[in-house]
Amino acid sequence: MSDQHEVVDLPPTPGERLRNAMKARDVRITMIFGVVITAFFVFIGLWFYPKFMPEIMSESMKRGKDVIVYFTVISAPIAGLVIAIALYTLFDRHHGDTPPEEAASFRTHTPIVFVWTLVSAIFCIVAIVWGLTEMNVNSEDATANAKTALVVEVTGSQWVWTFNYPELGVQSEQLNLPVDRPVEFRVHSVDVNHSFWPVQLGVKVDANDRVTTLAHTTPNVLGTIDIKCAELCGLYHAYMETQGKVMKEADFNSWVTAQGGHVA
Amino acid sequence: MTTLDHAKVSESRPNPPKSLITKLNMGTGMIVGIVFAEVMYFWGKSMWDRQEAVMENRILTLSMFAWCIGFLIGIGAFIGPFRWLIGKDLTDEEQLFLAGKGQGVSRYFRYCTDHKVVGIQYLVGVMVMLGAGGTMAMMIRTNLITPGSKWVNAEIYNSLVGLHGITMIVALIIVSTGPFGNFILPIMIGARDMAFPRLNALSWWLLFTAIPVLCSAWFFGGIPTGWTAYAPLSVQAGGGMNAFIVTIIIFAISSAIAGANITTTVVTMRAKGMKWNRVPIFVIGATISVAMAIPAFPSFMASQMMAAFDRTIGTHFYDAEFGGSGWLYAHLFWIMGHPEVYVILIPGVAILMEIAPVFARSPLFSYTTAVVGLAGIVGLSFLVWAHHMYISGWLPSLNGPFMVTTEMISIPTGLLFLVLLGTIWRGRPWMKLPMLGVYALLWNFLIGGITGIYLSDVPADDYLHGSMFVTAHFHYTLMGAALTGAIAGLAYWFPKMTGRMLDERSGYISFWLVQIGFQVLFLGMFAAGSQGQPRRVADYEQAFATSDLISTIGAYLVGIGMIVLLYSVVHSWRKGKIAPMNPWGAKTLEWTVPYPIYLENFHEAPVVTSDPYGYGRSEK
Ligand code: HEM
Ligand SMILES: [Cu+2]
Ligand SMILES: [Cu+2]
Numbered sequence: 001m002s003d004q005h006e007v008v009d010l011p012p013t014p015g016e017r018l019r020n021a022m023k024a025r026d027v028r029i030t031m032i033f034g035v036v037i038t039a040f041f042v043f044i045g046l047w048f049y050p051k052f053m054p055e056i057m058s059e060s061m062k063r064g065k066d067v068i069v070y071f072t073v074i075s076a077p078i079a080g081l082v083i084a085i086a087l088y089t090l091f092d093r094h095h096g097d098t099p100p101e102e103a104a105s106f107r108t109h110t111p112i113v114f115v116w117t118l119v120s121a122i123f124c125i126v127a128i129v130w131g132l133t134e135m136n137v138n139s140e141d142a143t144a145n146a147k148t149a150l151v152v153e154v155t156g157s158q159w160v161w162t163f164n165y166p167e168l169g170v171q172s173e174q175l176n177l178p179v180d181r182p183v184e185f186r187v188h189s190v191d192v193n194h195s196f197w198p199v200q201l202g203v204k205v206d207a208n209d210r211v212t213t214l215a216h217t218t219p220n221v222l223g224t225i226d227i228k229c230a231e232l233c234g235l236y237h238a239y240m241e242t243q244g245k246v247m248k249e250a251d252f253n254s255w256v257t258a259q260g261g262h263v264a
Numbered sequence: 265m266t267t268l269d270h271a272k273v274s275e276s277r278p279n280p281p282k283s284l285i286t287k288l289n290m291g292t293g294m295i296v297g298i299v300f301a302e303v304m305y306f307w308g309k310s311m312w313d314r315q316e317a318v319m320e321n322r323i324l325t326l327s328m329f330a331w332c333i334g335f336l337i338g339i340g341a342f343i344g345p346f347r348w349l350i351g352k353d354l355t356d357e358e359q360l361f362l363a364g365k366g367q368g369v370s371r372y373f374r375y376c377t378d379h380k381v382v383g384i385q386y387l388v389g390v391m392v393m394l395g396a397g398g399t400m401a402m403m404i405r406t407n408l409i410t411p412g413s414k415w416v417n418a419e420i421y422n423s424l425v426g427l428h429g430i431t432m433i434v435a436l437i438i439v440s441t442g443p444f445g446n447f448i449l450p451i452m453i454g455a456r457d458m459a460f461p462r463l464n465a466l467s468w469w470l471l472f473t474a475i476p477v478l479c480s481a482w483f484f485g486g487i488p489t490g491w492t493a494y495a496p497l498s499v500q501a502g503g504g505m506n507a508f509i510v511t512i513i514i515f516a517i518s519s520a521i522a523g524a525n526i527t528t529t530v531v532t533m534r535a536k537g538m539k540w541n542r543v544p545i546f547v548i549g550a551t552i553s554v555a556m557a558i559p560a561f562p563s564f565m566a567s568q569m570m571a572a573f574d575r576t577i578g579t580h581f582y583d584a585e586f587g588g589s590g591w592l593y594a595h596l597f598w599i600m601g602h603p604e605v606y607v608i609l610i611p612g613v614a615i616l617m618e619i620a621p622v623f624a625r626s627p628l629f630s631y632t633t634a635v636v637g638l639a640g641i642v643g644l645s646f647l648v649w650a651h652h653m654y655i656s657g658w659l660p661s662l663n664g665p666f667m668v669t670t671e672m673i674s675i676p677t678g679l680l681f682l683v684l685l686g687t688i689w690r691g692r693p694w695m696k697l698p699m700l701g702v703y704a705l706l707w708n709f710l711i712g713g714i715t716g717i718y719l720s721d722v723p724a725d726d727y728l729h730g731s732m733f734v735t736a737h738f739h740y741t742l743m744g745a746a747l748t749g750a751i752a753g754l755a756y757w758f759p760k761m762t763g764r765m766l767d768e769r770s771g772y773i774s775f776w777l778v779q780i781g782f783q784v785l786f787l788g789m790f791a792a793g794s795q796g797q798p799r800r801v802a803d804y805e806q807a808f809a810t811s812d813l814i815s816t817i818g819a820y821l822v823g824i825g826m827i828v829l830l831y832s833v834v835h836s837w838r839k840g841k842i843a844p845m846n847p848w849g850a851k852t853l854e855w856t857v858p859y860p861i862y863l864e865n866f867h868e869a870p871v872v873t874s875d876p877y878g879y880g881r882s883e884k
Contacts, residue, residue: 026690052794053727064727068718068794075714082681086706089624089688093695099849100625103691105880108630113682120678128671131721132664138723139660187657192497193590195655195730199796202727206656208591209496210584213657230730230798232425232490234497235418238801 014111030088038080045072054200057221057246059141061202063134074126142216145182149216152177154187156194156207159240161227170261175227175244177219178252185215195231198244204230219246283358285340290373293339297473300334301327322576324484324503328510332473339375339469344462363461365863375469377461380861382468383447384761387754389472390442391830393435396479398826400428405785405819408812411804421802423486423504430491430508431478434515436742437557437604438471438522439750440611445526445550448757451854452544454535454872456864459528463521470518474511481507490800492601495582495593499574506575509568516565523554535853537872544852544876545634546753549614552638553607556645560603567596591658598649606645608742610638612749613680613709616702619756620687622850623699627877629686633679640676644669654725663722670720677713681706696848697771701752704779708744712737715790733793736786744782751775751829758836759843763859767840770832774825781821788814851876 021027049068056062094100152175153164164171175198177183187196189207196215197204200223205215219225229240247255253263308323336342347353354362364371364378371381372388404424407415416424446468450458458464481487484503498505530551534543570581571593580586582593621628628634650658650666684702693699715737718724728734758766792811797804804812846855853870 048791049794052791054796060723060726064723067721067724068728071718071721071724072714075717078678079710079714082685082706082710085685085689086703089691089693090703092692094692095695099623100692100694102879102881103624103626105627105878106629107627107877108632109686112686113630113633113679116678116682117675120675124671124674127674127717127721128668131667131671131723134721134723135664135667192500193494197730197798202723204655204726204729208584208657211657226796228796228798231494232422232497232800234488234500235422237422238418238798238803 026088030084033084033087034077034080036080037083038076041076041079042073045069045076048072054226055221055223056202057200057223057225058202058217058219060138060217061200063138064202067131067134070130071127074123078120078123138216141182141218142184142214145216145218146184149182149184150178151184151186154185154196154207156187156189156196156229156233156240158191158234159229159236161196161229161240161242165256165261168256168261168263170256170259172259173242175225175242176252176255177225177244177246178249179222179246180218180220181249182216182218185217186212187215188212192233193231194229194233194240197228197230199226199228201225206231222246222248283355283361285343285354285358285375286361288338288340288375289370290339293335293337293469296338297331297333297335300337301331304330318576318578320503321506324506325510325572325576328477328480328506331477332470332510332514335473336466336469341375341466341469362465363457363863375465377457377465378863379446379450379458379461379464380761382464383443383445385468385472386438386442386446387761389468389475390435390439391833393431393475394439394826395830397428397431397435398823400424400431402819402823404428405816407802408804409816410813411806411809414803416802418802419486419488422488422490422800423482425800426487426490426493426508427478427481430487430493430511432742433491433604433608434474434478434511436608436746436750437519439608439747440615440753441522441526441550441554442468443761444546444615444753444757445522445554445611447761448854449526449547449550450529450533451760451857451861451865452547452852453530453533453538454853454866454870455529455533456866456869458525459533460525463525467518467522467525470514470521474514474518477507477514478511481505492597493568493571494597495571495574495590496584498571498593499582506572509572509575512568513565513572516561516568519554519557519561523558526554527551527558535870535872541631542872542875544618545628545631546611546614546618548635549610549617549638552642553610553614556603556610556642557607559646560600560607563596564600564604567593567600570596591653591656594653594656594658595649598652599646601652602649603642603645605738605741606641608746610641612746612753613705614638615749615753615756616705617680617683617687618852619698619752620684620702621877621879622756622848623694623696623702624688624691625694625879626687626691627879629683629689631875631877634683637676637679637683640679641673644673644676648673648720651720651725654722655729667720667722671717674713674717681710697755697766697768697775698752698848700772700775701748701755704748704775705745705752708740708748708782712740712744715740728793730798731793732789732797732799735799736789736793739782739786739789744786748779751778754833756848757854758833759847760854760859760861762837762840763843764836764840765843765847767832767836770828770835774829774832777825777828778822779825781818781823781825783818785815785818785822788812788818851878 053065151167155162162173163175187205187207189209194207195204196207201217201219203215203217205213223246225244227242227244229237256263305327308326312319344354362377364376364381407413407421481504486504487508488501489498493508530547573579574581580588582588582590617634648670651670654663719728719737755766788811792808795808797808845858
């Protein structure tokens with residue numbers, strides 16, 4: 001079996017060489033492995049992340065999740081190839097205290113190096129273009145919604161979040177949001193760095209002292225949001241969390257009124 | 265013990281040097297160091313009112329530096345330079361003494377210039393650091409075993425996270441280039457010693473002085489900031505932060521010295537005939553790694569010096585209230601930080617590229633590709649630092665460009681995979697411990713690399729940043745790739761460094777425990793991160809309980825595996841099987857010298873006529 005490739009006499013044209021290479025037993029078995037492992041990773045991508053990620057309550061969250069899922073799917077063939085080759089070589093392993101016999105000696109193979117580089121460059125470009133597009137959609141959404149967005153000033157201080165709705169005259173330690181209305185978070189800190197993370201909304205931005213940073217999203221599902229701090233900020237960093245709600249417009253308005261604010 | 269050895273030396277030599285040098289060792293270093301630190305401390309106390317934090321930090325920081333300087337004086341590091349100052353040099357006798365001639369074990373406790381001694385010193389030092397860091401990791405995971413476990417309080421927990429992180433980072437930076445870069449690398453290139461043997465000793469002992477400083481952080485309130493030590497949190501932090509700052513500054517100097525030394529050695533001292541395309545790939549990798557640290561670490565050092573100024577004399581580099589900026593810190597840190605992760609990774613991968621041809625009995629596949637891959641990584645890794653700051657808000661419009669450069673790293677990284685796969689393809693892998701590392705790396709680095717691509721994508725990072733997912737990603741690369749490579753290297757070179765074989769059975773047990781435990785640990789952590797658990801938290805909600813429990817179980821497996829490895833190393837070192845000169849049938853030069861290796865490695869200078877990868881049937 002280990003000698004299989006020896007009998008292959010490489011003819012000159014690249015096409016024939018490729019076809020012959022494909023006939024080699026080790027190449028075939030490796031390819032079968034590769035396909036199986038690729039399928040496994042595709043499955044992981046499609047099953048694992050959706051199962052383990054929290055409820056998706058905004059488009060930005062969906063985009064982030066999609067990137068993770070589809071990147072897993074795209075990289076599945078790479079993982080499949082790498083693992084298949086590694087696994088296949090293990091069939092012919094050698095034990096004992098003396099080295100095995102010498103193997104084939106090929107020092108390089110320019111077409112393979114070339115194709116490998118090309119293919120990885122293509123994968124890389126796909127990933128880049130995908131990422132840039134999604135990013136662009138996010139920021140276009142933000143610009144489009146700039147006028148209508150509900151402004152929420154988020155203040156991080158050791159170790160609480162406070163939310164201020166300047167247009168509504170409300171201040172709260174809970175983040176309530178009306179569904180389907182774009183929001184603009186204006187985030188800052190009054191002491192060390194924090195990172196504002198409304199988990200189910202899929203956005204995150206650091207809270208820095210004396211600087212305002214922005215995050216945009218549009219909650220589109222009713223429900224509860226976990227708000228966390230994603231930057232180590234001292235003693236009670238782990239407890240710097242609170243909850244929020246995405247509620248119907250009417251509920252939101254009555255909450256605002258109950259808090260002594262005015263509905264625009 | 266020292267006096268005994270000293271007596272032996274005097275006996276064996278007609279004219280023992282009476283110089284001061286012979287009387288100095290680690291002990292005298294510690295005494296002088298402690299005296300210096302005490303003097304500085306009490307003098308500082310009398311000068312400055314200790315009530316204010318600034319004063320306290322100033323006194324502590326200066327005392328820590330005083331310890332380092334005192335130790336180096338006490339161990340005799342400055343005798344040579346001092347002689348130069350007064351226009352003389354060490355006598356030949358003294359030089360030989362420094363090289364450790366005929367001194368037995370005591371030379372490991374002295375300022376010894378023999379690169380082999382320095383290599384062993386690094387090895388033991390690294391093992392101690394990994395042990396300490398690992399113990400802290402076990403404590404961290406124990407606290408996270410269930411939600412609300414409160415096994416340790418939040419303060420201790422945060423200190424554990426910070427100390428674990430920085431201890432491991434420092435240990436991993438030197439884990440390969442320290443022991444193997446010093447012990448093996450000069451022999452591999454056919455050199456008699458390093459280019460600057462005294463600097464070599466200096467780099468180790470400088471690092472050594474930093475270890476007690478770092479440990480002292482425990483007694484001054486810990487390092488509550490994580491290894492990244494973000495400002496302004498670090499400016500606000502208590503006395504332990506001074507220890508972090510001093511450690512980093514000392515370490516930066518030490519690694520600059522080591523880097524200059526290794527680079528010069530490789531550039532100028534290769535054996536006759538060892539052209540650049542005949543240099544073993546580990547040598548290339550180690551050189552690239554230390555050479556990368558030379559431009560990268562000053563930025564780290566600067567970041568810490570500015571933190572020190574903020575803390576000790578009240579400047580405001582990082583204080584927004586007075587015009588400073590936390591972003592400044594983050595930039596300085598990551599300009600070092602990203603190259604640094606490759607400083608860690610590259611030697612580990614290079615070791616495995618060295619190992620793969622030997623155990624697959626086939627030439628390294630496409631040497632040029634390997635070098636191009638490594639060089640590409642180096643080039644790009646200086647252009648990607650802000651992927652750690654996507655959501656910091658400093659300039660969102662630059663996220664796109666940084667995303668492009670970051671994702672481009674996957675191309676040269678892919679080349680490294682190609683080299684390893686091409687080497688083992690159609691080989692008959694000899695399943696010895698070092699070779700297992702190659703397979704472990706292929707899997708672990710695959711996971712680490714692919715998850716790195718998610719993180720480099722901004723919309724995904726918006727979700728994943730600051731979560732356990734990031735922690736899992738970089739452990740796959742740091743531990744799964746770099747540390748795996750270093751352990752494989754230890755198994756591979758153990759016969760050359762100790763004259764004995766590393767015990768196989770315990771080695772295998774350890775390998776499987778560590779690797780399986782590792783998967784359980786960090787796949788669990790990927791799950792926790794995907795679910796939305798932030799990193800560096802002392803406590804978490806019920807929702808993450810299963811993932812965290814799984815992680816902790818995995819961590820214990822790793823812990824047991826590492827203890828087995830420690831046993832294996834200690835046991836084999838003392839009474840392992842005596843190793844033949846070339847147990848693996850490898851073709852690099854270090855396998856042509858018998859153990860114990862002569863003081864200057866080779867009796868006859870070797871001449872190199874081909875690269876060391878002439879394995880395979882048709883070649884001799
Ligand atoms: C294909 C290669 C890689 C890519 C694209 C990549 C990408 C990234 C990105 C984007 C982050 C930032 C995540 C965040 O904080 O939100 C990150 C974090 C990190 N990566 Fe990688 N990475 C790669 C390989 C590596 C390697 C080889 C190492 C180390 C040997 C490494 C070590 C780290 C570390 C230590 C961190 C986290 C630092 C911290 O915040 O404490 N990465 N990586
Ligand atoms: Cu926090
Ligand atoms: Cu990075």
